[in-house]
């Protein structure tokens with residue numbers, strides 16, 4: 001057992017408190033987001049119903065831990081690919097004032113994202129309702145993607161948003177190392193592997209830099 005694994009809702013809340021010192025208003029926003037997510041999950045399939053009892057570990061802390069790998073403040077754009085119900089994007093947007101672009105192709109999911117952003121007054125959140133392939137290129141300070149696409153496809157699709165200072169935060173479950181090993185070496189060197197705090201078998205690929213199309217295939 002990893003000693004820092006968050007194994008209960010209470011442990012998750014204590015860790016969130018210690019790590020991000022959320023204001024009372026931010027705690028209210030997190031609680032409200034959880035309530036809205038549970039309610040909306042009865043209308044559309046956003047998260048596995050089996051994960052609702054462990055929501056604070058499986059979804060809230062699991063999303064928030066990404067922010068602990070990029071604590072930069074300021075106005076650098078954070079782009080969350082395939083945001084679904086806002087995981088990790090909306091959790092990060094509650095805990096940080098960084099401008100956040102949520103990219104999600106499905107209209108009903110975007111309706112939910114817009115409803116949460118309006119209800120929680122998250123003015124720094126922008127929602128791109130489109131396939132990523134059709135979203136206008138903008139330099140991203142941070143790119144996150146949870147359960148979005150296989151690593152090589154994810155990097156191919158999002159390379160044009162990256163710059164030398166882009167931080168990549170890619171939770172990849174138990175296949176992180178395997179997926180990384182399949183990349184061209186130049187891309188592999190940009191990443192290291194971090195252990196997830198929410199699942200002993202899951203890892204997060206943390207990277208830095210620009211993915212250049214010309215690196216593809218170079219070994």
Ligand SMILES: C[S@@+](CC[C@H](N)C(=O)[O-])C[C@H]1O[C@@H](n2cnc3c(N)ncnc32)[C@H](O)[C@@H]1O
Nearest residue numbers: 082083084087103104105106130131132146147
């Ligand atoms: C498995 S879900 C994961 C959602 C969320 N990140 C999470 O961890 O719960 C993948 C999401 O990516 C969206 N998606 C898939 N391909 C996409 C694309 N090319 N552009 C934008 N969104 C896409 C899907 O609609 C879906 O909501």
